[in-house]
């Protein structure tokens with residue numbers, strides 16, 4: 001099933017009598033409001049102030065998508081379809097949650113529906129806004145020589161119940177690319193925080209499910225906590241001797257052990273990732289492959305370390321190669337065939353000294369990205 005939300009294909013003018021709620025006036029200040037508000041199923045309601053996203057959870061695993069529609073600026077959208085997501089840890093089976101959906105500007109009404117009450121659907125409105133993070137020490141780190149915003153830098157806040165997701169570390173075997181299937185709010189860092197709060201608190205995982213997240217400007221954010229804020233992905237930076245210890249995250253159900261999850265922020269069901277996002281993805285994939293001794297064009301035998309299940313997979317996989325999902329979206333898939341060879345070309349360029357020190361800008365123009 002698809003995890004991607006289905007974009008509304010059109011909209012219908014709304015009789016004024018149905019525009020029951022006044023459009024929200026969103027606070028412009030980045031107030032520290034950790035909004036997670038339950039919203040009812042089956043009836044339109046005014047969206048909570050400061051809530052930027054809607055997500056749907058299920059008490060029993062669902063197979064059918066939830067439906068969400070909005071009234072924004074006096075116009076009712078068509079239904080958006082939110083399928084049960086396979087972006088989850090191995091301990092949280094597929095079907096218990098959807099990805100998040102952006103609440104549009106000018107929204108005065110949100111309505112969530114699901115056709116199977118036996119799944120006990122529940123909806124939440126959520127945001128990721130925090131106070132200004134200026135002045136946070138060590139807000140970026142160098143990950144394989146690439147700048148990455150640390151968890152303290154983007155404002156990860158431990159859930160009220162604590163981070164209950166006990167860390168385990170496994171030998172890295174493969175890398176999987178995702179999209180968030182979620183359009184971005186105006187602040188990409190706020191989108192990272194919203195996804196984090198949804199995963200950590202609403203879904204009860206204790207932490208975010210991805211290892212790295214990349215926004216449309218190409219900024220890379222550290223995800224799942226390794227226990228070392230200065231070392232994303234791995235317990236310690238890889239030494240190059242094959243002993244890298246990858247923290248287990250939750251981004252591809254049943255194939256999470258030893259699998260690095262990188263999420264492109266945005267919904268690429270129809271559009272392609274930005275050039276800046278593709279560039280950052282290629283850089284981090286090339287750096288990971290070089291550090292881990294991966295051939296980016298290879299297909300490998302992957303063994304899930306905890307279950308022993310074996311799969312034949314591309315060493316740089318799309319999520320759709322692993323689970324029943326459209327992730328990372330048809331728009332990203334269209335660029336993917338060239339991605340692996342571009343990563344290989346970048347590794348060769350680095351090896352040849354064309355990009356000494358993995359400087360952020362040098363070398364990129366020597367590689368033609370898929371357009």
Ligand SMILES: [Zn+2]
Pocket residue numbers: 087177178179251319325327328
């Ligand atoms: Zn995915």
